[in-house]
Amino acid sequence: MKLKKNPNADxxxxxxxxxxxxxxxxxxxxxxxxxxxSYEKTNFDYQALDVNTEEDDDIPITEQINKxxxxxxxxxxxxxxxxxxxxxxxxFLIDKDGTITNIQMRGPDxxxxxxx
Numbered sequence: 001m002k003l004k005k006n007p008n009a010d011x012x013x014x015x016x017x018x019x020x021x022x023x024x025x026x027x028x029x030x031x032x033x034x035x036x037x038s039y040e041k042t043n044f045d046y047q048a049l050d051v052n053t054e055e056d057d058d059i060p061i062t063e064q065i066n067k068x069x070x071x072x073x074x075x076x077x078x079x080x081x082x083x084x085x086x087x088x089x090x091x092f093l094i095d096k097d098g099t100i101t102n103i104q105m106r107g108p109d110x111x112x113x114x115x116x
Contacts, residue, residue, distance in 0.1 A: 073115060074115070075115070076111045076112065076114075076115050078111050079109060079111045079112055079115075082109075084108060084109045084111070084112065085108070086107060086108035086109070086112065087107065087108075088105055088106070088107030088108075088112050088113055088115075089105070089106045089107065090103065090104070090105045090106075091103075091104045092104070
Protein backbone atom coordinates (compact mmCIF):
# COMPACT_ATOMS: atom_id res chain seq x y z
CA MET A 1 0.00 0.00 0.00
CA LYS A 2 1.28 3.43 -0.91
CA LEU A 3 1.38 6.39 1.47
CA LYS A 4 -1.03 9.10 0.50
CA LYS A 5 0.89 11.90 2.25
CA ASN A 6 2.35 14.70 0.24
CA PRO A 7 6.15 14.74 0.70
CA ASN A 8 6.17 18.54 0.50
CA ALA A 9 3.89 18.77 3.56
CA ASP A 10 6.20 16.71 5.79
CA UNK A 11 7.09 18.81 8.84
CA UNK A 12 9.62 16.32 10.23
CA UNK A 13 12.39 17.43 7.88
CA UNK A 14 12.38 20.97 9.37
CA UNK A 15 11.62 20.00 12.98
CA UNK A 16 15.06 21.05 14.25
CA UNK A 17 14.62 24.50 12.68
CA UNK A 18 11.24 24.92 14.38
CA UNK A 19 12.75 23.79 17.68
CA UNK A 20 15.56 26.37 17.45
CA UNK A 21 13.13 29.16 16.53
CA UNK A 22 10.91 28.28 19.49
CA UNK A 23 13.89 28.07 21.83
CA UNK A 24 15.16 31.50 20.73
CA UNK A 25 11.70 32.99 21.14
CA UNK A 26 11.35 31.63 24.68
CA UNK A 27 14.86 32.80 25.55
CA UNK A 28 14.02 36.31 24.35
CA UNK A 29 10.74 36.40 26.31
CA UNK A 30 12.50 35.16 29.46
CA UNK A 31 15.29 37.72 29.09
CA UNK A 32 12.79 40.58 28.69
CA UNK A 33 10.85 39.38 31.74
CA UNK A 34 14.01 39.32 33.87
CA UNK A 35 15.16 42.76 32.70
CA UNK A 36 11.74 44.36 33.24
CA UNK A 37 12.00 47.26 35.66
CA SER A 38 9.09 48.63 37.58
CA TYR A 39 9.27 51.83 39.56
CA GLU A 40 7.02 53.12 42.27
CA LYS A 41 4.60 55.66 40.95
CA THR A 42 4.35 58.66 43.23
CA ASN A 43 2.45 61.86 42.84
CA PHE A 44 4.89 64.73 42.66
CA ASP A 45 3.62 68.26 42.54
CA TYR A 46 6.03 70.01 40.22
CA GLN A 47 6.02 73.75 40.10
CA ALA A 48 7.99 76.00 37.82
CA LEU A 49 10.35 78.42 39.52
CA ASP A 50 10.44 82.06 38.54
CA VAL A 51 14.07 82.57 37.63
CA ASN A 52 15.47 85.78 36.23
CA THR A 53 18.48 85.35 33.99
CA GLU A 54 19.87 88.67 35.20
CA GLU A 55 20.16 87.37 38.77
CA ASP A 56 21.89 84.17 37.67
CA ASP A 57 24.98 86.09 36.64
CA ASP A 58 25.27 87.73 40.06
CA ILE A 59 25.08 84.51 42.13
CA PRO A 60 27.78 81.91 41.46
CA ILE A 61 25.75 79.06 42.94
CA THR A 62 28.13 76.31 41.89
CA GLU A 63 30.99 78.00 43.74
CA GLN A 64 28.85 78.27 46.86
CA ILE A 65 27.90 74.60 46.62
CA ASN A 66 31.53 73.56 46.16
CA LYS A 67 32.60 75.61 49.19
CA UNK A 68 29.83 74.07 51.29
CA UNK A 69 30.75 70.53 50.22
CA UNK A 70 34.47 71.06 50.90
CA UNK A 71 33.74 72.54 54.32
CA UNK A 72 31.12 70.11 55.63
CA UNK A 73 31.75 66.76 53.94
CA UNK A 74 34.65 64.43 54.62
CA UNK A 75 35.49 61.24 52.76
CA UNK A 76 34.84 58.32 55.16
CA UNK A 77 38.04 56.84 56.62
CA UNK A 78 36.80 53.27 56.24
CA UNK A 79 36.18 53.88 52.55
CA UNK A 80 39.70 55.29 52.18
CA UNK A 81 41.19 52.24 53.90
CA UNK A 82 39.20 49.85 51.75
CA UNK A 83 39.97 51.81 48.57
CA UNK A 84 36.31 52.43 47.74
CA UNK A 85 35.72 55.20 45.23
CA UNK A 86 32.75 56.27 43.20
CA UNK A 87 29.88 58.66 42.80
CA UNK A 88 26.86 58.81 45.08
CA UNK A 89 23.69 59.99 43.41
CA UNK A 90 21.12 61.64 45.65
CA UNK A 91 17.59 62.69 44.90
CA PHE A 92 15.41 64.68 47.24
CA LEU A 93 12.29 66.79 47.32
CA ILE A 94 12.06 70.27 48.79
CA ASP A 95 8.64 71.04 50.25
CA LYS A 96 6.95 74.42 50.12
CA ASP A 97 8.10 75.20 53.65
CA GLY A 98 11.75 74.45 52.74
CA THR A 99 12.17 71.06 54.40
CA ILE A 100 13.96 68.32 52.52
CA THR A 101 11.97 65.09 52.18
CA ASN A 102 12.02 61.87 50.18
CA ILE A 103 15.81 61.51 50.25
CA GLN A 104 17.10 58.63 48.13
CA MET A 105 20.77 57.73 47.69
CA ARG A 106 22.54 55.30 45.42
CA GLY A 107 26.25 54.66 45.54
CA PRO A 108 28.95 51.99 45.46
CA ASP A 109 29.06 51.56 49.26
CA UNK A 110 26.79 52.21 52.25
CA UNK A 111 29.48 54.28 54.01
CA UNK A 112 29.61 56.68 51.09
CA UNK A 113 25.82 56.89 50.97
CA UNK A 114 25.67 57.73 54.70
CA UNK A 115 28.22 60.53 54.27
CA UNK A 116 26.30 61.95 51.32
